Amino acid sequence: MSLERLWAGWRREYIVDATARERAGTMALDGVDCVFCRLAQSGGPSEDNLVVWRGELTFVVMNAYPYATGHVLVMPLRHEASLAGLTEGEAAELWWATRRSAATIETAYDPDGLNMGANLGRAAGAGLPSHVHLHVLPRWSGDTNFMTSVAETRVLPETLQLSWKRLTDAWPG
Numbered sequence: 263m264s265l266e267r268l269w270a271g272w273r274r275e276y277i278v279d280a281t282a283r284e285r286a287g288t289m290a291l292d293g294v295d296c297v298f299c300r301l302a303q304s305g306g307p308s309e310d311n312l313v314v315w316r317g318e319l320t321f322v323v324m325n326a327y328p329y330a331t332g333h334v335l336v337m338p339l340r341h342e343a344s345l346a347g348l349t350e351g352e353a354a355e356l357w358w359a360t361r362r363s364a365a366t367i368e369t370a371y372d373p374d375g376l377n378m379g380a381n382l383g384r385a386a387g388a389g390l391p392s393h394v395h396l397h398v399l400p401r402w403s404g405d406t407n408f409m410t411s412v413a414e415t416r417v418l419p420e421t422l423q424l425s426w427k428r429l430t431d432a433w434p435g
């Protein structure tokens with residue numbers, strides 16, 4: 263399946279436009295324009311929105327522009343820029359979902375290693391810094407390092423929809 267099949271908010275033109283509006287300071291503060299808020303409101307897990315898991319306060323979604331196959335994002339459903347701004351409940355579920363994502367990636371891909379982390383703020387490399395999110399992605403011996411891979415367009419060995427299916431199938435419960 264091609265990128266054209268993706269949920270509209272994941273399309274590159276939309277991301278580029280949203281990023282430009284955020285940079286210009288014209289994005290609505292309530293997250294109305296936010297790609298991640300739209301994802302949060304796009305319903306339960308499906309092949310179109312690429313949501314892998316949706317909890318009460320947080321959700322896990324495939325990164326539509328991944329650094330590696332199986333790359334997911336974990337974030338609060340609520341529009342919030344900082345880790346410190348999360349409620350205790352959101353923070354707890356975010357960490358639970360991050361650990362569960364790491365375990366699910368290990369089950370689905372059996373990688374040699376795993377990167378987990380966040381780019382907080384535009385200077386740190388966040389494309390959409392106003393909605394905090396954690397990256398979790400599998401790594402294999404011999405692939406490029408995390409920092410290098412951020413700047414590259416990767417040629418991926420499987421479609422996003424297949425990655426989504428692998429991870430939703432492996433997600434426990």
Ligand SMILES: [Zn+2]
Pocket residue numbers: 293296297298299300340341342392393
């Ligand atoms: Zn948002």
